[in-house]
Amino acid sequence: MSLQETLSNQVKQAVLSSFNIDLETVEFQATRKEFAGDITVVIFPMLRFIKGNPVQIGETIGNYLVAHVTEVKAFNVVKGFLNIEISDTYYTQFFNSIKDESLYGYVTPNVDDKAIMVEYSSPNTNKPLHLGHVRNNLLGYSVAEILKAAGKKVYKTQIINDRGIHICKSMLAWKRFGNGETPESTGLKGDKLVGNYYVKFDQEYKKEIESLKASGKTEEEAKKSAPLLIEAQAMLQKWEAGDEEVVSLWKLMNGWVYDGFAETYKNLGVDFDTLYYESDTYLLGKEFVAEGLKSGVFIKETDGSVWCDLTDEGLDKKIVQRSDGTAVYMTQDIGTAIQRIKDFPDVGGMVYTVGNEQDYHFQVLFLILKKLGFEWAKNLYHLSYGMVDLPSGKMKSREGTVVDADDLIDEMASTAGEISEELGKLDGYTDTEKQALYKTIGLGALKYFILKVDPKKRILFDPKDSIDFQGNTGPFIQYTYARIQAILRKADFDLSVNIEMPLHPKEKELIKQLELFPEVIQNAASAHSPALVANYTYDLVKEFNSFYQNVSILGADKENEKVFRVQLSKKVASTIKNAFHVLGIQVPERM
Structure with a gap:
């Protein structure tokens, strides 16, 4: 059972025991950055069934959750919003439960289920x-x-x-x-x-x-x-x-x-x-x-x-x-x-x-x-x-006024080459390696630009706009993946150990983002929308870059911190690779 399902059941139980009301649904949202908390229960929809002050209702539910749910560490109520803080232990246990990173987020098909044909x-x-x-x-x-x-x-x-x-x-x-x-x-x-x-x-x-x-x-x-x-x-x-x-x-x-x-x-x-x-x-x-x-x-x-x-x-x-x-x-x-x-x-x-x-x-x-x-x-x-x-x-x-697909693929690789050369990031590459990388970046830019948009929306496509190493683009995400690979190449220690320790706020935010991936895959499948996966991946990469800029990874003071942060980086990279795999986009080991 997911954390949200557990919390939903317990919130319903809190309302039943405290107000004698049987709630059908509980509305959640992400906690706003300016408040302490990891997940928020929205109290306002409950006012149709529970008479009273929303702050007091939130306090009552919050106290019940702290007493009955081991994962809940603390809470605060802001107007009609109950912000719940989840314990570090919950997140480290979830993190350590990801064993086969290459399959994280994927579900094994049930052989008895009917197949789907996609044309x-x-x-x-x-x-x-x-x-x-x-x-x-x-x-x-x-x-x-x-x-x-x-x-x-x-x-x-x-x-x-x-x-x-x-x-x-x-x-x-x-x-x-x-x-x-x-x-x-x-x-x-x-x-x-x-x-x-x-x-x-x-x-x-x-x-x-x-x-x-x-x-x-x-x-x-x-x-x-x-x-x-x-x-x-x-x-x-x-x-x-x-x-x-x-x-x-x-x-x-x-x-x-x-x-x-x-x-x-x-x-x-x-x-x-x-x-x-x-x-x-x-x-x-x-x-x-x-x-x-x-x-x-x-x-x-x-x-x-x-x-x-x-x-x-x-x-x-x-x-x-x-x-x-x-x-x-x-x-x-x-x-x-x-x-x-x-x-x-x-x-x-x-x-x-x-x-x-x-x-x-x-x-x-x-x-x-x-x-x-x-x-x-x-x-x-x-x-x-x-x-x-x-x-x-x-x-x-x-x-005869069409953009030919072959010409477009060639143009994307060529543009990726020009920008990469200008940035001077490819010292030590052979010409063959460069050409292969240009194609990976160019195709990644093209695919991501198209797939990040909701399918129902019309697209204005400008090839040069799509190849940018900053912002919500394929190359930006590919570059972050390559950056993590560089960290992993330098990590000459055992990464197979399980570590439980108090989390830095940036570590916690990154794990919270990782935890969303399986749900994103299911939602994208239900909605037939690759855009959900693409934009999730961008959010994950933004969160990783914030972590990277604010927390020392290989230079951490304590050995267990260093190992955990490299493990975290590795699982982020695997999730990027898994997400890009379903988008049909390759990720380069070096860039």
């Missing part, structure tokens, strides 16, 4: 990964790792959107204007080469629109009747019909893109347990559209299109199959969800990491799956996140 990345194969995909990947990967740390069995997956009109646009542009170019002949990564032809299609399509408008058509008419678009639509129908030439080209160009994606994922430090392809799952989706028609979940319009009427649930009518029989995104997503449960029967829920512009889509998807009778549909969660903006404005793939 992220899920790109289209008509363009390379960009900054928006970076936020998606970092969020999804981190949430998967946090859920694992919280004791869940997790499968990491993505659905590769490898079919549809967008893919046909790239294919058609390459066929028309590519002159047989390949990644090998151009020296370009495959995803970049294909992305260039997606941009090329848009450029040529716009020329055709302008030409048609000049001949007297309205803009709407010109957009619909442009020959390039009509040919791309015909290519999609040929693909769905299994046309050999179209399918062969599709396989060739998608193969280029997959190789490019694999390289980017490796550089970004994310991975997947299993992959799904829209070209496979949309067929299963179409099967269930047919099933839904039979059961009355879907309705067929006179033009042959199939819809789901959700107006009774406060939504609208949603198309699930076009009049020409081709699938829409909803068809594919229905098929994908069902296929995943078929492949992994132990999955009891799914997390979809997709931007907030798709909020409505997922409301509809989850409701349709429930209507189709799937029990697991109640455990589906849309990890909705805000867009990433740049100082220069919004990105547009078809116009």
Whole structure:
């Protein structure tokens, strides 16, 4: 039982014995820095049930706690706040109970529990990964790792959107204007080469629109009747019909893109347990559209299109199959969800990491799956996140105004190198060691900058702002970890002994911060929010730096103080490493 649970039970008992009132809940908060105490009971909510002066009520409860709870050393009451001081013994015993630091905060999964499948990345194969995909990947990967740390069995997956009109646009542009170019002949990564032809299609399509408008058509008419678009639509129908030439080209160009994606994922430090392809799952989706028609979940319009009427649930009518029989995104997503449960029967829920512009889509998807009778549909969660903006404005793939993920990773490493060189912290490093460190710092800066923000919030991302060795940044936290490693390298004495002694206030504050970590992991898992872990880590590092500046560690007067402070530093470093692990961020041993 945690200290807060113990105190909550005892406060309820104090109120019952002193006032004959059975409290349902007790409200706690951290004690404000200007008052003595470690945890505070808020008295004001009790006044709805207990008549009297809040200070006197606090005094009564405080006296009861001192008499009945060994961990409570003293108390003070300020207005309606009961500030409780916890004994040093409690904190040193907790501290000594952390045996395997490398697993501190993590829970071993229960083999009988249902698994969770986390989907992220899920790109289209008509363009390379960009900054928006970076936020998606970092969020999804981190949430998967946090859920694992919280004791869940997790499968990491993505659905590769490898079919549809967008893919046909790239294919058609390459066929028309590519002159047989390949990644090998151009020296370009495959995803970049294909992305260039997606941009090329848009450029040529716009020329055709302008030409048609000049001949007297309205803009709407010109957009619909442009020959390039009509040919791309015909290519999609040929693909769905299994046309050999179209399918062969599709396989060739998608193969280029997959190789490019694999390289980017490796550089970004994310991975997947299993992959799904829209070209496979949309067929299963179409099967269930047919099933839904039979059961009355879907309705067929006179033009042959199939819809789901959700107006009774406060939504609208949603198309699930076009009049020409081709699938829409909803068809594919229905098929994908069902296929995943078929492949992994132990999955009891799914997390979809997709931007907030798709909020409505997922409301509809989850409701349709429930209507189709799937029990697991109640455990589906849309990890909705805000867009990433740049100082220069919004990105547009078809116009080629995106920040390429590979370029961003390279730029972060380069900027980290420039700043590190200016600070002159890398004497004695080889060039190879420097380059590896620059990448660790650069990626750490990028990941931390993105993950410290609540997923629902929009981000304005400036690469140079993220690489700062001061403040709430990845490099600042990495530097603190490296500083602790330097202390540990100098400590040539036994750290395995348990020490109990009166605590310096800075030691106590640091242990209190350490104690929060397991709860932070659980809360982050429940909220699907890496930001809780990121900002906790910053608070821990701030507390350590205050301790470092105010207390002598290796120069402590007494041997037991020196050993304890090095032990404390070591456990802080391990907790930083554990926290950054679930964020997908590496920590350097030297910096």
